Amino acid sequence: xxxxxxxxxxxxxxxxxxxxxxxxxxxxxxxxxxxxxxxxxxxxxxxxxxxxxxxxxxxxxxxxxxxxxxxxxxxxxxxxxxxxxxxxxxxxxxxxxxxxxxxxxxxxxxxxxxxxxxxxxxxxxxxxxxxxxxxxxxxxxxxxxxxxxxxxxxxxxxxxxxxxxxxxxxxx
Amino acid sequence: xxxxxxxxxxxxxxxxxxxxxxxxxxxxxxxxxxxxxxxxxxxxxxxxxxxxxxxxxxxxxxxxxxxxxxxxxxxxxxxxxxxxxxxxxxxxxxxxxxxxxxxxxxxxxxxxxxxxxxxxxxxxxxxxxxxxxxxxxxxxxxxxxxxxxxxxxxxxxxxxxxxxxxxxxxxxxxxxxxxxxxxxxxxxxxxxxxxxxxxxxxxxxxxxxxxxxxxxxxxxxxxxxxxxxxxxxxxxxxxxxxxxxxxxxxxxxxxxxxxxxxxxxxxxxxxxxxxxxxxxxxxxxxxxxxxxxxxxxxxxxxxxxxxxxxxxxxxxxxxxxxxxxxxxxxxxxxxxxxxxxxxxxxxxx
Ligand code: HEM
Ligand code: FES
Numbered sequence: 001x002x003x004x005x006x007x008x009x010x011x012x013x014x015x016x017x018x019x020x021x022x023x024x025x026x027x028x029x030x031x032x033x034x035x036x037x038x039x040x041x042x043x044x045x046x047x048x049x050x051x052x053x054x055x056x057x058x059x060x061x062x063x064x065x066x067x068x069x070x071x072x073x074x075x076x077x078x079x080x081x082x083x084x085x086x087x088x089x090x091x092x093x094x095x096x097x098x099x100x101x102x103x104x105x106x107x108x109x110x111x112x113x114x115x116x117x118x119x120x121x122x123x124x125x126x127x128x129x130x131x132x133x134x135x136x137x138x139x140x141x142x143x144x145x146x147x148x149x150x151x152x153x154x155x156x157x158x159x160x161x162x163x164x165x166x167x168x169x170x171x172x
Numbered sequence: 173x174x175x176x177x178x179x180x181x182x183x184x185x186x187x188x189x190x191x192x193x194x195x196x197x198x199x200x201x202x203x204x205x206x207x208x209x210x211x212x213x214x215x216x217x218x219x220x221x222x223x224x225x226x227x228x229x230x231x232x233x234x235x236x237x238x239x240x241x242x243x244x245x246x247x248x249x250x251x252x253x254x255x256x257x258x259x260x261x262x263x264x265x266x267x268x269x270x271x272x273x274x275x276x277x278x279x280x281x282x283x284x285x286x287x288x289x290x291x292x293x294x295x296x297x298x299x300x301x302x303x304x305x306x307x308x309x310x311x312x313x314x315x316x317x318x319x320x321x322x323x324x325x326x327x328x329x330x331x332x333x334x335x336x337x338x339x340x341x342x343x344x345x346x347x348x349x350x351x352x353x354x355x356x357x358x359x360x361x362x363x364x365x366x367x368x369x370x371x372x373x374x375x376x377x378x379x380x381x382x383x384x385x386x387x388x389x390x391x392x393x394x395x396x397x398x399x400x401x402x403x404x405x406x407x408x409x410x411x412x413x414x415x416x417x418x419x420x421x422x423x424x425x426x427x428x429x430x431x432x433x434x435x436x437x438x439x440x441x442x443x444x445x446x447x448x449x450x451x452x453x454x455x456x457x458x459x460x461x462x463x464x465x466x467x468x469x470x471x472x473x474x475x476x477x478x479x480x481x482x483x484x485x486x487x488x489x490x491x492x493x494x495x496x497x498x499x500x501x502x503x504x505x506x507x508x509x510x511x512x513x514x515x516x517x518x519x520x521x
Contacts, residue, residue: 050356051342058347080440088345088352092236095440114442118467119459120327121320122442135445136324137460151463 061085065100065168071109073102076125076143078114081172098159098170099125099132101143111161111170112145118152132156194404196381200396201388203407207281208385210274212411213418215373217267220419221305222366224260232312234358236351239314240436247433258426259419264306266418268451271302279506282494283386289486291379294372296482301369303451308361310449314354319437320446322357323349328459331471349439389494454516478509 006016063081071077077100085094099112114122114132121136131148132141139150146155160171173181181187202208231250233242246253275295278284284292307325311318326349330340345352388394401407438444448456462470489502496503 052345052352054341054345054352055338056346078442082440087236087350088355090235090351092351095438097440097442119324119331121324121446122444124442135443137463151460151467153464153467 059085060171062162062169062171065098065111065170067166068102068106068109068163068168069166071100071102071106071168073104073106076101076127078125079168081170096172097122098172099156100161100168100170109161109163109168110144111159111168113157113159113172115157116152117147117154117156118150123156193381194402196403197400198403198407199385199388200399200401201390201393202385203401203410204396205393206410206414207277209411209414210270210277211380212407213414214267214270214274215377216411216415217263217270217418218369218373220422221260221263221267222370224256224263225362225366227256228260229362234312234354236314236354236437239312239354240433243313243315243433247430254430255423255426258431259422261431262422262425264309265449265451266422267302268306271299275299276506276510278386280496280503281386281389282489282496282499282502284486284489285386285494286486286490288379288383288386291376291383292486293483294376294379296479298369298372298376300479301365301372305361305365305369306449306451308357308365311354311357312361313433314437315434316437316441316444317432317434317447319349319439320444321448322353324446324456325448325452326353328471331467333468333472387494389496450517450521453520454513457516457520 009015061083063083065071065079065081071079078097079100080095080097082093082095084091086092087094097114099114100109102109114124116123116134116136116139118134118137118139121134123132123134123139123141126133129140130143132143132145133139134141134150134152137151139152140148141152141156142148144155145158147153162169173187177187228246231242231246231253233239243257246257248254278292278295307322311322326340326343329343330336332339341347343353343356344350345356388397447453458474459467459470485502489499491499493499
């Protein structure tokens with residue numbers, strides 16, 4: 001079959017081995033099948049490998065935000081937290097900032113994640129305007145985190161909070 | 173051929189191919205028109221980026237703890253660090269500009285038409301890969317700018333309906349920005365993208381040689397089409413001179429304005445306003461016009477439409493006409509995009 005596709009060799013050099021060539025089609029099909037299977041396998045394993053544990057849900061943990069005595073009721077406070085956490089394969093000091101306020105004289109606190117629900121810029125509390133404003137696309141949120149204007153699709157995320165021995169804690 | 177040349181040729185067989193590559197006949201309308209130098213200049217800047225990038229990798233530390241300090245060290249302490257990082261930093265912008273200009277040249281000269289479709293399609297991929305270089309490189313110093321721009325950038329991917337979350341987590345290597353993100357951006361920037369880009373450039377340039385340059389579009393150019401000069405040294409010298417000029421500009425910029433480095437990345441800072449690199453600003457600006465539920469229009473539909481129309485262009489615009497002033501549809505479309513990009517960029521500045 002495929003002999004015809006092969007240009008004749010220079011007679012001084014030799015001739016195609018006709019006997020071997022009868023197996024040509026078989027070898028071709030086998031070669032391409034095995035190569036395809038191995039390629040697909042490598043690409044599949046490679047993709048799985050690259051995905052790694054990207055899809056693992058981020059672990060939650062309780063972080064301390066500070067003594068309630070310092071968090072005057074009625075006002076909005078910006079609190080930083082920091083805790084030891086695993087980042088991929090290393091232990092790091094995980095940091096972040098939250099907003100918190102109490103409307104019942106310090107009995108309970110509302111804790112809001114300042115991450116804008118639009119594209120993740122950090123919103124800023126504007127005491128004068130009594131709202132949070134996002135510097136990125138000018139979104140405005142109420143003190144309680146509801147969207148007033150701008151592109152964000154959802155209110156600011158509210159975190160579970162508790163007071164333990166006079167210390168405000170939140171679950172991030 | 174010199175004795176040494178002959179010795180090498182007898183052992184490698186490279187003499188013939190190299191000679192025919194260098195002696196390639198370049199038509200007069202190409203050799204005499206500076207616009208045709210843009211592709212070669214893009215190639216030169218890519219080579220410069222590869223060179224300076226390899227050098228930077230000797231000192232860069234791809235860890236969230238060490239990245240910032242290593243870049244600070246390169247920029248302010250290391251002998252000639254300012255130069256190598258400077259060229260790489262400003263060169264990135266130059267590469268985006270040159271790639272875009274080169275694309276406009278081939279677009280307005282209808283160089284994408286049959287039989288050069290693959291030439292154009294590899295070009296489209298090269299453009300997007302060049303932008304991917306910019307996006308991944310920006311994060312590597314792990315400073316405020318890169319950290320927050322990547323935070324926002326990956327979240328834009330996250331707002332794609334249905335697959336957004338998965339996409340964002342794949343880009344980040346997890347739910348949040350962290351070491352996994354930096355490592356995969358680093359691997360993409362220094363291994364995956366350069367290898368892919370180099371391969372695509374090889375295909376791109378082979379296509380070019382196989383088809384020859386697309387025909388001249390002016391009467392004057394057509395007249396010059398019958399006269400040829402060898403690629404080397406005529407065309408090469410033009411590009412080399414332009415390349416030297418570009419290198420001089422990059423060195424000048426590096427010397428007068430050190431490549432920027434902001435404060436170290438701080439996930440707890442609330443007063444840092446994320447801004448992408450200037451060539452993404454128009455897109456960032458556009459997002460403002462699609463609030464809430466309309467967001468996927470800006471994050472999915474428009475990019476898909478632009479990419480799709482670029483891919484389909486050579487299969488839709490199949491007529492013989494190549495003169496942009498006789499092809500109002502393609503010309504107006506391009507002018508529209510250019511105006512939008514310029515205006516949006518200006519608004520975001
Ligand atoms: C890394 C990026 C790129 C490199 C290194 C590169 C390199 C080159 C070179 C050296 C040429 C010949 C000289 C010239 O026409 O200027 C060329 C031609 C061409 N390029 Fe590119 N290019 C790149 C990106 C692109 C992009 C983004 C497009 C379009 C989407 C594109 C489309 C074309 C076409 C259609 C031609 C043929 C021109 C003709 O026949 O007249 N290239 N490229
Ligand atoms: S990120 Fe806050 S409005 Fe866009």
